[in-house]
Amino acid sequence: MLDIKLIRENADFVKTKLALRNEDTAKIDEILSLDVNRLEILHKVEALKETRNKVSAEIAKMKKEKVDAEDKIAEMKKVGDDIKAYDDELRGIESKIESILYHIPALPADGVPEGKDASQNVEIKIWGEKKNFSFEVKDHVQLGKHLDILDFERGTKISGSGFPLYKGKGATLERALINFFLDTHTNQNGYNEVMTPVLVSRASMEAAEKVPKFEEDMYHMQADDLFAIPTAEVPILNIHRDEIIKQDELPIKYCGFTNCFRREAGSYGKDTKGFLRVHQFNKVELFNFCTPETSYDELEKMLGHACGLLEALGVHYRVIELCTGDMGFSASKCYDIEVWSYAEDKWLEASSVSNCTDFQSRRAQIRYKKVLENGKTKTELVHMLNGSGLATSRLMVALLEANQNADGSINIPQCLKSYTKFDIIE
């Protein structure tokens, strides 16, 4: 969530930034007027409470001295009633402010390209080249079926469409990718590996800013009010919820593999083929808690960590910087990494790396003790970044297609061979 103080003191700035995200800035005016009202009542009720505290102390003293205090008690009874009335009113206003605030996205960082939608994203890097095939390429569904390594029909039988079933060397290849990613991040990139719960509480979803805004997009277990995670970002972020971290412990970097679950409500009929849009997929997540001064540097490093994996795999990819109109709710700056699909003849998103600055840490109350120049300390919100490093399903599309041979067999990239223990799937 945004800082109410920032809205109060720099309303025009906030509106300008939100307009870049196609947001209705009338919400800000609504918050401002509620805030004025809130402060007015807050001042009144605090003055009354001050009176109550003072007189209550006097009453205590009089009681001790066995002096009759009935007049003061009667007087305070009235004050108490007024306090209660104001407190109720205050609570009502605060919950109105929150319900608006919870639906306002993060402000885009300076320098993020301005644009209305995905068409105005900016390609900033392209790596590798398209291969030339001397035969007609098969798509990943055909390849998966031909080699009996992916069984989308039976996945559908088990759970419904969008729940893939990996078989044999397909399952092994998936496992190899995950292990390769985790090993690289822990051994070379300085991440601490975690294995987290995949069902999380409503409080955890709120802290990660997924609820209330995206509640409909997630699987929910009603009996226990638990949500299946759409990304490991949620449990990893919550590792430090309500904590104050020492400055010298930052940055804290975690990586973790989980299954991810998304209802993808509202996208029926779009990209239904195979892995293109699924309800359950596998992902190794990168997460970073750091100081505000370093977060944009950390963002570039994380992007590099994700790209490094694709380069090791020899997958043709590009990096795009999302424009203001296409960024996710919590992000101030975001890169997507896309891999090339020969069969679909288009780029597919395999990773997204975002700097969410203090947008989530404010709601999650994740802070650190900042040491000031005079030696004193100050608590400040940490900056938080998340990124996929990487999600496997769309990568699998690119990988299978790009490494296919004329007979439909698949060559295993060099860096995975020590994991798969086979060189080819045929």
Place this chain on the structure above:
RNA sequence: AGAGAGAUGGCUGAGUGGUUGAAAGCGGCGGUCUUGAAAACCGUUGAUGCCUCUGGUAUCCGGGGGUUCGAAUCCCUCUCUCUCUGCCA
């Protein structure tokens, strides 16, 4: 799932209606001593909001509600933890 116990500051742990934002200890930070360190001693050490902002004030003792002039303390409720029993991997 049933029975019982509990939740207090970075940690341990006092506190059962009136200067208790909270004793004590540990830890942290600063100092004295020391060539330096340890020990000892002294001091210091929570968060958040608002305001007329080198200060004032309000709020916070798991969450929420209630009783009362006044609640960490009493009542209700929810959540979580621990112990025992049951059930299941």
